[in-house]
Amino acid sequence: xxxxxxxxxxxxxxxxxxxxxxxxxxxxxxxxxxxxxxxxxxxxxxxxxxxxxxxxxxxxxxxxxxxxxxxxxxxxxxxxxxxxxxxxxxxxxxxxxxxxxxxxxxxxxxxxxxxxxxxxxxxxxxxxxxxxxxxxxxxxxxxxxxxxxxxxxxxxxxxxxxxxxxxxxxxxxxxxxxxxxxxxxxxxxxxxxxxxxxxxxxxxxxxxxxxxxxxxxxxxxxxxxxxxxxxxxxxxxxxxxxxxxxxxxxxxxxxxxxxxxxxxxxxxxxxxxxxxxxxxxxxxxx
Amino acid sequence: xxxxxxxxxxxxxxxxxxxxxxxxxxxxxxxxxxxxxxxxxxxxxxxxxxxxxxxxxxxxxxxxxxxxxxxxxxxxxxxxxxxxxxxxxxxxxxxxxxxxxxxxxxxxxxxxxxxxxxxxxxxxxxxxxxxxxxxxxxxxxxxxxxxxxxxxxxxxxxxxxxxxxxxxxxxxxxxxxxxxxxxxxxxxxxxxxxxxxxxxxxxxxxxxxxxxxxxxxxxxxxxxxxxxxxxxxxxxxxxxxxxxxxxxxxxxxxxxxxxxxxxxxxxxxxxxxxxxxxxxxxxxxxxxxxxxxxxxxxxxxxxxxxxxxxxxxxxxxxxxxxxxxxxxxxxxxxxx
Amino acid sequence: xxxxxxxxxxxxxxxxxxxxxxxxxxxxxxxxxxxxxxxxxxxxxxxxxxxxxxxxxxxxxxxxxxxxxxxxxxxxxxxxxxxxxxxxxxxxxxxxxxxxxxxxxxxxxxxxxxxxxxxxxxxxxxxxxxxxxxxxxxxxxxxxxxxxxxxxxxxxxxxxxxxxxxxxxxxxxxxxxxxxxxxxxxxxxxxxxxxxxxxxxxxxxxxxxxxxxxxxxxxxxxxxxxxxxxxxxxxxxxxxxxxxxxxxxxxxxxxxxxxxxxxxxxxxxxxxx
Numbered sequence: 073x074x075x076x077x078x079x080x081x082x083x084x085x086x087x088x089x090x091x092x093x094x095x096x097x098x099x100x101x102x103x104x105x106x107x108x109x110x111x112x113x114x115x116x117x118x119x120x121x122x123x124x125x126x127x128x129x130x131x132x133x134x135x136x137x138x139x140x141x142x143x144x145x146x147x148x149x150x151x152x153x154x155x156x157x158x159x160x161x162x163x164x165x166x167x168x169x170x171x172x173x174x175x176x177x178x179x180x181x182x183x184x185x186x187x188x189x190x191x192x193x194x195x196x197x198x199x200x201x202x203x204x205x206x207x208x209x210x211x212x213x214x215x216x217x218x219x220x221x222x223x224x225x226x227x228x229x230x231x232x233x234x235x236x237x238x239x240x241x242x243x244x245x246x247x248x249x250x251x252x253x254x255x256x257x258x259x260x261x262x263x264x265x266x267x268x269x270x271x272x273x274x275x276x277x278x279x280x281x282x283x284x285x286x287x288x289x290x291x292x293x294x295x296x297x298x299x300x301x302x303x304x305x306x307x308x309x310x311x312x313x314x315x316x317x318x319x320x321x322x323x324x325x326x327x328x329x330x331x332x333x334x335x336x337x338x339x340x341x342x343x344x345x346x347x348x349x350x351x352x353x354x355x356x357x358x
Numbered sequence: 359x360x361x362x363x364x365x366x367x368x369x370x371x372x373x374x375x376x377x378x379x380x381x382x383x384x385x386x387x388x389x390x391x392x393x394x395x396x397x398x399x400x401x402x403x404x405x406x407x408x409x410x411x412x413x414x415x416x417x418x419x420x421x422x423x424x425x426x427x428x429x430x431x432x433x434x435x436x437x438x439x440x441x442x443x444x445x446x447x448x449x450x451x452x453x454x455x456x457x458x459x460x461x462x463x464x465x466x467x468x469x470x471x472x473x474x475x476x477x478x479x480x481x482x483x484x485x486x487x488x489x490x491x492x493x494x495x496x497x498x499x500x501x502x503x504x505x506x507x508x509x510x511x512x513x514x515x516x517x518x519x520x521x522x523x524x525x526x527x528x529x530x531x532x533x534x535x536x537x538x539x540x541x542x543x544x545x546x547x548x549x550x551x552x553x554x555x556x557x558x559x560x561x562x563x564x565x566x567x568x569x570x571x572x573x574x575x576x577x578x579x580x581x582x583x584x585x586x587x588x589x590x591x592x593x594x595x596x597x598x599x600x601x602x603x604x605x606x607x608x609x610x611x612x613x614x615x616x617x618x619x620x621x622x623x624x625x626x627x628x629x630x631x632x633x634x635x636x637x638x639x640x641x642x643x644x645x646x647x648x649x650x651x652x653x654x655x656x657x658x659x660x661x662x663x664x665x666x667x668x669x670x671x672x673x674x675x676x677x678x679x680x681x682x683x684x685x686x687x688x689x690x691x692x693x694x
Numbered sequence: 695x696x697x698x699x700x701x702x703x704x705x706x707x708x709x710x711x712x713x714x715x716x717x718x719x720x721x722x723x724x725x726x727x728x729x730x731x732x733x734x735x736x737x738x739x740x741x742x743x744x745x746x747x748x749x750x751x752x753x754x755x756x757x758x759x760x761x762x763x764x765x766x767x768x769x770x771x772x773x774x775x776x777x778x779x780x781x782x783x784x785x786x787x788x789x790x791x792x793x794x795x796x797x798x799x800x801x802x803x804x805x806x807x808x809x810x811x812x813x814x815x816x817x818x819x820x821x822x823x824x825x826x827x828x829x830x831x832x833x834x835x836x837x838x839x840x841x842x843x844x845x846x847x848x849x850x851x852x853x854x855x856x857x858x859x860x861x862x863x864x865x866x867x868x869x870x871x872x873x874x875x876x877x878x879x880x881x882x883x884x885x886x887x888x889x890x891x892x893x894x895x896x897x898x899x900x901x902x903x904x905x906x907x908x909x910x911x912x913x914x915x916x917x918x919x920x921x922x923x924x925x926x927x928x929x930x931x932x933x934x935x936x937x938x939x940x941x942x943x944x945x946x947x948x949x950x951x952x953x954x955x956x957x958x959x960x961x962x963x964x965x966x967x
Contacts, residue, residue: 096857106947110749111765124755125748134648138622148585148614152594189593206398207388208607211595221736221856221886223919232595233615233651244651245560245612250924254931256854256888256917261933261949265923270650275923277746279931279949295593306582308621312629313645326752340748342799342818343962345755 097222097255099182102290103166103282110280114161118239121318123335124328132241132271133334137316139240140309142301151295153189155234156212157249157266161280164188167290168253182217182224190293195226202229209245224253236266236276243268258284273337324354380452383426385419387434388607392549393524395434396601399423402452405553405601407546408435409524412442415460415482416544416553417453417603424456428463440465443523445530446486446510447555448541449493449570453603457484457508466511485519486510487532489540493570533557533580537564539571543580545587552584552600558613560605563652564620565659566667574671578624581617585610619649627668637669730809731827736855736887737920739812739930743802743952744960750948755799757784757903766906772941779905787966790819791845791899793908796916796932796950801961810835812851812889819966825851825891837895843910847896854917856886889918901936901946908946912938928954 107115113122123136143149154162164187171181182195193212202214213231217224227250234243247268254261260282265275303309323333329351332339382400390396390405397404397419404427405416413435419427431441441464446454464482491513494504502509519530519542526548533541537556544553556565557580564577588598588610600608626645635643646653646661653661728734747754753764763776790798800818807813812825823846826835830853837848893914901908915935922928929951936946 108765108767108947109949125751131648131650138648148594148610152611204386206386206606208609209612211593223886232611246651248924252921254919256933259933259935259947261917261919261931263921263931267924275925276748277923277929277951278749279951281933281947281949306578306621308618310622310625312626328752328756340746342745342801343960345799348756
């Protein structure tokens with residue numbers, strides 16, 4: 073009896089060893105954003121009037137020109153974190169960890185936290201449905217994920233109104249995102265595809281890199297609102313239509329045509345590089 | 359005062375105007391926080407507070423949804439908790455159409471001097487601002503717009519009315535001349551939830567009924583008042599929850615985004631009016647085209663109606679004609 | 695409960711051992727020839743693609759001004775070399791080398807030159823890269839002895855299949871599209887994966903059109919991945935790591951994305967000087 077049992081156990085072990093590994097990869101750890109792309113936009117911040125390369129609609133452009141940076145001094149705006157549609161391009165390390173069911177070891181969620189403003193996001197991996205339309209929206213949205221091979225693919229909706237770029241180009245609360253996490257060794261490429269029925273003419277696709285570090289850390293990031301600028305009650309800083317020349321000023325500063333700075337899907341295509349050379353460039357302000 | 363015929367349609371809010379939506383009786387519910395639940399109907403939202411004292415309801419949806427609403431309240435509250443109060447945030451039928459049935463499903467609390475005068479089976483108390491009663495009722499001899507059973511039984515006329523129910527203070531905050539002239543928002547202090555009525559909606563531009571005493575400036579003021587009350591939990595999320603009259607559950611950041619939009623539009627219109635632009639010119643200038651998220655060409659509140667309401671709210675009143683001079687009476691006994 | 699007899703146990707044991715032996719025998723039998731890299735490809739990179747330049751726009755769509763090296767982790771030697779650039783050099787083919795070609799605003803045409811070589815052509819600068827892909831389970835293809843250095847260098851590539859995080863030996867099916875090898879033959883290869891490519895043998899070039907340098911000792915490592923966007927568009931992203939201790943303080947990492955086009959009708963070659 074004992075010999076038979078041991079033999080059967082041995083067969084089971086051999087059998088298990090012959091089974092192939094499942095196609096998933098561990099994304100856990102603390103990842104540092106690699107700022108070798110769009111560093112100026114992502115770190116210190118984009119210039120006002122720079123919409124080049126982005127597939128924005130006329131409505132988005134108008135909202136961008138309405139926006140006044142002073143809005144960020146308002147107490148109710150000061151502690152707003154980046155929504156998940158932007159946060160992965162921002163500053164601050166990214167921590168990824170997994171929650172597993174203690175009994176079954178099934179992965180219930182993959183979680184991310186980005187240091188700046190403690191952007192905390194839960195990606196449900198257990199197949200649960202998205203909430204109903206009348207449920208609350210959050211900065212990170214409601215995310216569900218699945219694996220395609222070794223790539224984590226995530227669908228997100230129920231987002232708060234946010235931004236395509238933090239110089240006033242908006243995203244509505246009807247925006248959605250599909251993002252992908254692709255790990256190659258200690259490098260991870262994050263792809264975000266953000267779409268908005270009002271403000272993007274096609275998905276805004278961005279790709280940027282992260283590097284895993286064993287010594288990386290994630291510090292807390294508390295925020296407290298204060299009165300920075302004394303204003304009349306209810307005043308919201310903005311520019312009236314036709315009064316904001318930011319696009320022209322940006323274009324003049326960098327010797328580019330206004331049409332380039334104004335953005336739109338065609339400004340991202342290679343043929344636009346040739347067009348650039350034929351377009352007039354506004355004179356710099358004296 | 360110029361009358362804008364299109365906005366008077368709000369008075370006669372009807373099933374025909376809302377189409378097939380209003381016929382549906384599906385009611386969904388969502389626990390918001392503390393004692394407070396949000397009820398989501400096909401046309402509008404309501405709020406209920408449940409506790410050992412009973413049930414307090416904010417808004418009664420349309421009559422077509424009232425039975426389903428009462429059923430859902432009973433399901434959530436259990437058989438022993440009775441509807442004691444129904445608060446109307448304003449007069450419109452999509453929030454008061456179910457008054458009779460919802461209040462009728464409850465019982466008022468009768469005690470003290472009135473115990474002998476009020477029937478033991480009197481419906482739940484309907485509380486609203488006085489202007490709601492004024493619009494539902496009519497002077498003697500005239501036809502009231504609503505049946506007596508739907509009228510508020512307890513009204514107030516100043517800025518605020520406070521009650522304490524189910525272990526928390528509840529503030530009924532009146533915002534004059536906003537969505538209408540009889541709006542209240544209801545703030546559950548311990549549950550930390552605001553039932554905003556139509557002072558805040560997030561599926562359309564702000565709804566303003568000029569003909570019922572509303573004004574866009576008041577609508578913006580109401581949003582600012584909500585922002586003053588609300589305190590987010592962390593990073594501008596959560597904390598105080600706001601249930602809109604129409605649309606999804608919201609918090610301060612959502613109201614801020616909406617308020618910002620409303621204020622920018624206010625400023626654009628004010629500037630256009632200052633420049634002497636007519637309504638037609640303002641419409642052609644498409645001053646709200648970049649806020650398409652809230653735009654609508656169909657339904658009872660279209661973008662066109664919104665533009666007209668904002669213009670009407672901000673356009674200065676024409677100067678009043680000076681009073682005609684009456685000739686002086688000759689002094690008694692005076693010479694001719 | 696039925697009692698296990700000695701005979702039953704022996705029979706079970708023999709059957710189990712026989713099954714295991716059969717499996718082992720199958721694994722030790724002479725393997726059929728591995729599929730060619732073309733046949734084994736877990737992703738299809740062929741077709742016509744267009745770069746979508748919505749990152750580093752004014753450093754890619756335009757020639758940046760002299761001295762603007764934003765985002766590039768140059769060391770002192772690199773900065774000194776970059777400072778030598780003059781506007782008269784604008785348009786030089788030095789900017790179209792393997793270190794930065796995929797960062798150019800360009801259309802890309804990818805096709806199989808043969809079963810082992812993926813040809814990548816760009817209309818910007820009219821450049822051609824050849825990616826020499828090793829058979830599954832084989833070592834990377836080395837450049838021929840004495841091969842001259844060039845702008846595009848020599849690229850040794852391999853398929854990385856999902857489930858292993860690295861090169862897969864033939865016969866080791868992954869979990870993505872395959873499963874256990876059965877009695878009929880080796881496990882099918884997964885249909886998820888990456889093209890991993892390493893380029894050496896370069897003669898140096900520029901990371902930007904304004905003369906930001908990489909040296910001939912640079913190693914360019916790339917990972918090519920495919921994906922689809924929510925509106926159904928097909929894409930690939932190439933993550934490029936340029937390692938160059940001579941001019942860079944750290945590896946320079948960029949990721950460039952390309953959208954598939956229906957055909958090559960917008961192909962518009964432009965030369966470099």
